[in-house]
Amino acid sequence: MNLFEFCYGIIHWLVDLVNHLWYWLGDHLPRVFGDFFNWAGDLAVSHGNIALFAILAEAVIMFVIALVNVLNFIWIDRKWMGRMFDFYGPYYVGYRIGGWLQNLADGIKLFVKEIITPAKVDKLGFLIAPVILVSSSVLALSTIPFSPRFGVFTSDLDTGVPAGLLIAFAFFAIAPFSILIAGWSSNNKYTLIGGMRSAAQMMSYEIPLLLCVASVFLLSGSFGFLGVVNAQHDIWFVIPLFLGFIVFITCLAAEVEIQPFDLPEAEAELVEGWTTEYGGFRFGLFMMTSYLRGYVGGALATALFLGGWQGPSIIPDEFWFLIKAYLVFLIIEWMRWSNMRIRVDQILNIGWKRLMPLAMLNLLIAAAFKTMGWF
Amino acid sequence: MAEMWINMGPQHPMTHGLWNLRIKVDGETIIDAEPEVGYLHRGIEKLCESKTYTQIIPIADRLCYGASLSWSHLYCVTVEDLLGLEVPPRAEYIRVAALEMQRIASHLMWLAAYAADLGAMIGFIYSMRDREVFIDLLQALSGSRITYNFPRFGGVAHDIPPNFERDSLRACDYMEKRLKEYEDLYEGSKVFMLRNEGVGLLKKEDAMNLGVTGPSLRASGVRYDLRKDMPYSVYQELDFEPATHKDGDCYARFKVRMDEMYESCKIIRQAVTKMPKGKWRTLAPRNAPEGTGLGRVEDPRGEGVMYVVGDGTDRPYRLKIRSPIFVTVSAAPKMLIGYKIADVVAIMGGLDMCIGESDR
Numbered sequence: 001m002n003l004f005e006f007c008y009g010i011i012h013w014l015v016d017l018v019n020h021l022w023y024w025l026g027d028h029l030p031r032v033f034g035d036f037f038n039w040a041g042d043l044a045v046s047h048g049n050i051a052l053f054a055i056l057a058e059a060v061i062m063f064v065i066a067l068v069n070v071l072n073f074i075w076i077d078r079k080w081m082g083r084m085f086d087f088y089g090p091y092y093v094g095y096r097i098g099g100w101l102q103n104l105a106d107g108i109k110l111f112v113k114e115i116i117t118p119a120k121v122d123k124l125g126f127l128i129a130p131v132i133l134v135s136s137s138v139l140a141l142s143t144i145p146f147s148p149r150f151g152v153f154t155s156d157l158d159t160g161v162p163a164g165l166l167i168a169f170a171f172f173a174i175a176p177f178s179i180l181i182a183g184w185s186s187n188n189k190y191t192l193i194g195g196m197r198s199a200a201q202m203m204s205y206e207i208p209l210l211l212c213v214a215s216v217f218l219l220s221g222s223f224g225f226l227g228v229v230n231a232q233h234d235i236w237f238v239i240p241l242f243l244g245f246i247v248f249i250t251c252l253a254a255e256v257e258i259q260p261f262d263l264p265e266a267e268a269e270l271v272e273g274w275t276t277e278y279g280g281f282r283f284g285l286f287m288m289t290s291y292l293r294g295y296v297g298g299a300l301a302t303a304l305f306l307g308g309w310q311g312p313s314i315i316p317d318e319f320w321f322l323i324k325a326y327l328v329f330l331i332i333e334w335m336r337w338s339n340m341r342i343r344v345d346q347i348l349n350i351g352w353k354r355l356m357p358l359a360m361l362n363l364l365i366a367a368a369f370k371t372m373g374w375f
Numbered sequence: 376m377a378e379m380w381i382n383m384g385p386q387h388p389m390t391h392g393l394w395n396l397r398i399k400v401d402g403e404t405i406i407d408a409e410p411e412v413g414y415l416h417r418g419i420e421k422l423c424e425s426k427t428y429t430q431i432i433p434i435a436d437r438l439c440y441g442a443s444l445s446w447s448h449l450y451c452v453t454v455e456d457l458l459g460l461e462v463p464p465r466a467e468y469i470r471v472a473a474l475e476m477q478r479i480a481s482h483l484m485w486l487a488a489y490a491a492d493l494g495a496m497i498g499f500i501y502s503m504r505d506r507e508v509f510i511d512l513l514q515a516l517s518g519s520r521i522t523y524n525f526p527r528f529g530g531v532a533h534d535i536p537p538n539f540e541r542d543s544l545r546a547c548d549y550m551e552k553r554l555k556e557y558e559d560l561y562e563g564s565k566v567f568m569l570r571n572e573g574v575g576l577l578k579k580e581d582a583m584n585l586g587v588t589g590p591s592l593r594a595s596g597v598r599y600d601l602r603k604d605m606p607y608s609v610y611q612e613l614d615f616e617p618a619t620h621k622d623g624d625c626y627a628r629f630k631v632r633m634d635e636m637y638e639s640c641k642i643i644r645q646a647v648t649k650m651p652k653g654k655w656r657t658l659a660p661r662n663a664p665e666g667t668g669l670g671r672v673e674d675p676r677g678e679g680v681m682y683v684v685g686d687g688t689d690r691p692y693r694l695k696i697r698s699p700i701f702v703t704v705s706a707a708p709k710m711l712i713g714y715k716i717a718d719v720v721a722i723m724g725g726l727d728m729c730i731g732e733s734d735r
Contacts, residue, residue, distance in 0.1 A: 084497060085496065085497060085500040085501075086500060086501070086504060087500070189379060189381050190381075193403070193716065259494060260494075260566055262494070263717070266494065266717065267388055268388050268389055268491070268492045268493070268494065268720045269383075269388075269389060269716055269717050269719055269720050270716075271387060271388060337496065337497055338495065338497050338560075338564075339494070339495060339564065339566050340490075340493040340494045340495045340564065340566045340567050340570055341493060341494030341566075341570075341717070342566055342569065342570070343569070343570060343715055343717045343718065344403055344715060344717060345403075345715065346569050
């Protein structure tokens with residue numbers, strides 16, 4: 001049984017419960033009304049309707065799980081940072097569970113702060129930028145299944161979202177527009193430079209990233225999560241496409257704006273760049289979204305290169321997936337905490353002159369493997 | 376993109392204090408720059424005219440939060456010149472050891488700020504952690520951790536505490552190990568080299584003409600160090616070599632400061648082992664004679680000069696302070712023009728700005 005069937009069952013049961021009332025009304029009211037209620041009851045219990053509500057229920061479940069996951073993520077990141085920096089990390093807030101509640105405390109603190117909209121900003125852009133950023137990241141997240149049983153599925157067959165990976169990357173790539181809008185509408189020189197940097201950086205790193213993904217599609221012959229992961233049953237793609245994995249991780253760090261590539265929000269020269277004018281919970285949303293995108297990135301790398309949820313069945317598949325996604329994120333964070341920030345001309349040089357040819361080479365390697373019939 | 380002026384400061388993460396750097400940018404490239412200092416002017420020179428000579432020692436400490444000991448030492452050297460006092464050799468050795476500890480602590484604070492500016496928080500944490508070792512030593516010596524109030528006219532306030540020699544030698548061993556680790560962390564990082572090599576070029580002639588002193592001058596290839604060229608304490612009896620580098624870019628300034636920390640460790644070792652027995656303080660008269668006194672020392676940031684005029688009372692008639700950073704910051708346009716906005720933090724961070732002393 002997968003999550004779709006589970007939700008389908010529950011929704012079906014609920015609809016049946018309500019329909020008892022409707023059919024009862026249909027039987028006891030005058031003929032005109034009765035027909036209507038019978039018709040409505042038939043419609044409500046139809047397969048398409050229930051499937052639609054089941055998908056919505058799935059999305060809500062995945063969303064909540066993902067948000068709890070992000071809390072975990074921030075905690076792990078802070079602990080990991082603390083280990084590297086010779087301190088404990090979060091400790092006192094919820095000290096029995098290792099300071100896990102620190103994130104909630106920070107969230108509450110940000111939540112109760114006054115939300116300030118500066119007088120001279122472009123109101124529409126200023127308000128809509130966080131909405132676009134958060135919603136696109138959450139949408140990217142909703143396409144990612146934890147296992148063949150647990151994810152947003154559209155039918156009881158284990159197919160997942162059709163072309164789920166493509167959709168995930170499409171949503172993933174919306175963010176630069178919102179950052180550009182945020183930078184422009186804030187009416188501040190620092191945010192403007194930050195937004196421009198973000199646009200330049202993300203657009204130049206999108207291409208090698210997608211070329212690496214294309215090589216995986218080539219080997220697996222599928223655009224969906226399940227197809228890609230099932231193709232890695234014998235050997236994880238990180239072994240034949242090691243080069244692609246490295247390029248992918250690097251581009252991911254640039255896409256998620258993690259330290260060596262976090263020029264758009266460089267706090268030393270640009271005073272947090274495009275987020276300068278955002279305060280209170282809007283800043284909290286940006287903060288949360290950056291971790292959310294880190295999680296999405298880790299999950300995508302896991303699905304594409306590290307065999308997804310496959311692993312010895314001592315622990316459930318979902319946990320394998322989470323562990324791998326966490327590990328990828330920790331590697332990126334390791335890079336983040338021990339590196340400086342690259343300059344904007346250097347980052348474009350690296351993107352176009354180094355990563356792009358490497359990604360092409362990786363695609364050629366994948367094509368060679370496919371031609372020789374090894375995959 | 377259109378040209379625009381950007382105010383980096385007075386409150387900006389890059390400034391490390393309170394000053395303003397106005398840069399004119401074309402896209403991301405800097406085409407003009409204009410430093411503005413003076414936001415932290417406290418009128419210390421005027422204040423000193425109404426205080427007795429002894430009361431000025433703690434005020435001189437307040438000149439720089441990073442290297443306060445070297446400023447109170449400079450003030451004491453100046454007044455000793457006015458009074459014509461002889462300092463006992465033990466006091467000179469204690470002073471030299473303390474000054475070099477202060478120099479390492481100051482350079483480590485610079486390194487911390489520099490790393491944080493370039494985006495490596497790990498460098499900040501590590502440097503501040505290791506700075507603690509020397510701050511603890513100075514605390515054992517003087518009793519305080521930032522403003523020491525330790526030198527006196529004709530000596531120092533206290534003798535060294537027990538086990539100071541052992542602790543200092545251990546601290547030097549520890550520091551040299553750590554310095555190797557820093558070199559691995561920074562020079563082993565391709566990103567650090569990309570950000571530093573060839574950035575903020577300051578030619579030898581420009582550096583000399585603009586009056587730049589200290590590590591920034593030595594990084595431009597001029598071997599000029601008052602400890603060697605105009606030895607003022609017992610530095611002529613100690614064996615060390617001022618660090619120089621010929622490139623004049625940010626990496627050279629980084630390297631010069633790293634090498635200076637090695638040299639300082641060497642000096643501390645020699646100073647605490649060669650330290651003679653005897654008095655650590657002579658008594659100074661309350662009133663200074665009419666006349667002038669001049670002191671010049673090698674501050675961690677450059678050449679610090681103080682000039683005092685006495686009028687026969689217990690208060691100075693005039694005290695003039697020459698701050699190295701006040702002069703060095705005027706070289707900012709020469710270094711900045713032609714580089715990117717992101718290089719501002721590397722270039723200005725590499726100068727080790729300290730606004731307390733430059734605004735006075």
